[in-house]
Amino acid sequence: MSEAAPGADFESFVLETIEAFSRLARTQAGDLHSAQDAVQDVYLNMYRRWETISEREGSLTAYGRTAVKRAVIDQFRRNKRMVTVPVPVHELPETESGIGIPDAAYEMIKEGIGELVSALPERQREVITLCILQDLSTAEVAQRLQIKEESVKRYIKAAANNLKKSIDKHSEEATA
Numbered sequence: 001m002s003e004a005a006p007g008a009d010f011e012s013f014v015l016e017t018i019e020a021f022s023r024l025a026r027t028q029a030g031d032l033h034s035a036q037d038a039v040q041d042v043y044l045n046m047y048r049r050w051e052t053i054s055e056r057e058g059s060l061t062a063y064g065r066t067a068v069k070r071a072v073i074d075q076f077r078r079n080k081r082m083v084t085v086p087v088p089v090h091e092l093p094e095t096e097s098g099i100g101i102p103d104a105a106y107e108m109i110k111e112g113i114g115e116l117v118s119a120l121p122e123r124q125r126e127v128i129t130l131c132i133l134q135d136l137s138t139a140e141v142a143q144r145l146q147i148k149e150e151s152v153k154r155y156i157k158a159a160a161n162n163l164k165k166s167i168d169k170h171s172e173e174a175t176a
Helices: 008-029 032-048 050-055 060-081 103-118 122-133 138-145 149-175
Strands: none
Touching (some): 008 050, 008 060, 032 050, 103 122, 103 149, 138 149
């Protein structure tokens, strides 16, 4: 008979408990990154002492849950000791809209796009107004208009094509 790889049972333990431990750490830490760090620290410490831990009586899962709670508390205590010095900001960075365009450019686009958008069909105009001008996500627009999110994306694509045609038409008129 061949012997199982050392740590094979640890690997199955990790696969069985990772979701529960992560969920527990997130509820305790309140911060995804701290939670992930705590769970990783627990698994690392458990792996180092796996032979000893697995031979004990009792639930390994319960041991792990307790270890996760304590790891989160330890992280909190470590972070509390760290003193951060506020750095004065001389100039505020330029903010971006929800779609990733700098605010200054976004405002200019909103002003110039008004007349082009008014020429779009009604549903395309509604979708563009909500997504672009009001900076809502496609999911929020779909919910507000009571249509599927895929439909919102199709309307955006169709509106973009119509706007492109309008812009090309206006630029041809301007050069003529």
